[in-house]
Amino acid sequence: MTVAAAPVFRRVRFVLGGALALITALAAPAAAGPAAPAAPVRAPSPLAVAFDTASARYDVPRDLLVALGYAETRLDMHAGAPSAAGGHGLMHLVHNPRQRTLDEAATLTGLDRAALRADPAANVLGAAAVLRAYADEAGLTATARDDLGRWYGAVARYGGAREASAARLYADTVYDLLRSGFSSDAGESVPGRAVTLRRGELERAAPGGIGTLSADYPPAAWAPASTSNYTVASRPGSHPVTYVVIHVTQGSYAGSISWFQNPAAQVSAHYTFRSSDGAVTQSVREKDIAWHAGNWTYNTRSIGIEHEGYVDNPAWFTDAMYRASAALTRSLTAKYGIPRDRAHIIGHIEVPGATHTDPGPNWNWTYYMQLVNGVTGIGSGTVATSGNLNVRSGPGTGYAVVDTLAPGATVSVYCQTAGTSVTGPYGTSTVWNRIGTNRWVSDAYVLTGHSGYIPGVPRC
Template sequence: MIAAPPSRRARLALALITALAVPAAVAAPAAADPVRSPAGTGPLTPAFDAAAARYDVPRDLLVALGYAETRLDMHAGAPSASGGYGLMHLASNPQVRTLDEAAARTGLPAAALRTEPAANVLGAAAVLRAYADQTGLTPAARDDLGRWYGAVARYGGAREPSAARLYADSVYDLLRTGFASDQGETVTGRAVTPQRGALERASSPGDMGTLSTDYPPAAWAPASTSNYTVASRPSSHRVNYVVIHMTQGSYAGSISWFQNPASQVSAHYTFRSSDGAVTQSVREKDIAWHAGNWTYNTQSIGIEHEGYVDNPAWFTDAMYRASAALTRSLTTKYGIPRDRSHIIGHVEVPGATHTDPGPNWNWTYYMQLVNGVTGIGSGTVNTSSANLNVRSGPGTGYAIVGSVAAGATVSVYCQAAGTTVTGPSGTSNVWNRIGTNRWVADVYVNTGHSGYIPGVPRC
């Protein structure tokens, strides 16, 4: 039975959290489990193992769901924009009550579910298992990842079928492609056929069948009419600003939140981190409720970007470039100057109580892209050793986050001044960003230029 008797909650809470925190207490998974990747090595591994075993939920499905929601980040117990907590985004808002459901089904107190990683994962597994049971999923079918699709879609809490499908598809895309998290959890990609049921007929906002009439690259998934003001801009109000936001949540979850009448928030556009995909939720002529300042709302276009301000892993080149293309289009359409007085962060709106897009947002790079400096350079790694270290920032003082092989071709998205290094091409302080938080010294890359590459943005 999934639900624990209320009278045992306090004792069970302590026992479960203590057990989950100790790797030795976690039983080894069956070697023949067809839905499990090789064991992770990070601090969350025991929590995922124990939760998957306790509630008979595919481990990789749990990891993928958490990765899609938060990149497996607890965010110090702070809630997301839609009231979700922890790495599994247990939600407590007028529409979605997965936090309360987790408390009821595990016997764990809400405080532990919000702040303890092991409890948070256990709660999500309990809720997901309950949803699967309610869809009629039998014990014999639980190893079939595709059969969990309905439970995953329900976990996201979307009101509209299109948003529910977008949410579940994002999880299943991760299962198909595989990924490795910063916490050491690895999911190997595999062929999986999601069984969407009634949602098969729902057009996901990412499908080509539902497009924006304002900005052709965008999908169209309208916000609830309770969350924006119908207007006739720019005739009624001049559009003077573009306001940059971070969602403090996932792409699919944010689009769903705008469709929730209780949220009382919306934005015109939302960008996905992984590939720069964009969805429009409010027409440009209408006033989205995004800036927390009515005057600025009436005069601006609000653009959300998937991720959290405190985790730079969300800030991808694909998202920067796609967003800058939209902003460039908007500035042309409405005659908005392409400067930092008119392209601003949410934090810069008078009276703002939010800090987004935060210190990890690269304004220099973004504004160069908006102003048309969009070239990408390339080069060949030139090192006498087998591999060249890749660092998390432009300097030798930054952590090593990987390596590239000698002779490999790399893309150079932007360049910055950093630690002076001597290498095969001489001595220079120029560093090349070859990916999200991935940097190599320019003196180890043959780009055909000495130092800065013409047309490539400065980071």
């Protein structure tokens, strides 16, 4: 049947194409001279094709698929490395004792598990198949599937959370992206739109996805880890608290909180921070011993702080997250008398016997420690150029241009560092201003009211 149908499709397409060409020729005015060369047509990226294909094959809204992948990994395959919860690929297909979306994808698509883990197109296809299966089980008709809000239950189930509050937090994160819109480094762009959420039973879960506030640290929400994943204690009486250990989740914020609630995880942390806005959730009381450092002695003597993201992608390490985390660490050091230095505020990789590398080379210790020690000012400035000012991904002219700013634009300066020497309206300067995550401009083009470094603003 397929072989017979294909030529008919090609003939129809040819006729339609000829008709369109004829209509265009009849409607167009006579050319005054040689026709201008047609602009080159840019072929869609392989990732865009993968989302198009998966969306069409399984009748899953394309932008929903993209938003789910962005919430999980920012559409990054992370060189095939699994997340802390055993998730693979940009869509985070999971294989662990309590969640088996990878296995479900293999059954539904007929694809090999190795391909589903390592091939982006297969990974997207597998996620679409799983979401469609969940939608079918929820009774979504073809008409209902056209309503983005009706996929809420399938999305929540995809996240794998067993607790209603964590399931709602996961799904709300995906839908927040759909409503606000976003652009990824992978080239995918999703415009914001209004979505009416159909939360069903999850409507009764705590607003924002999390229940009561923390008894230890008021800005934090409280989402307790499974009692199988930490040790009850009475610190600091039973064990002195002398360290703060900095981690990176190797997964998403909502997914990590859910993982701590999974009895099979055998891991937890006291606090977890969200990348986008610095929101924080506590999962283990400070008096108790979280299982985070891989070293029992350090577990008993430390507070473990997780940060949403992956060690190989610095885009996760936002100023909002740095500043919120540093505020907690500053509070902890005051509460327990922990010195505010790098001998006591350490990375997971610095724990004796550590097998993990987090927070990795992209974590800015200089910036973080200045924030912990109270250097928390944010400067401001006005761009002065005759044309647009290039915004670069790092502090120097050798870094990629990621944006431009018009003359007169105002910027916030979160921290400053030395970089390439640049001559501009305000002289020659090696100072570069960080105006956002992976966004830098030369100080020679910014009127800040100060010559070079701004007092009270951290060094990066």
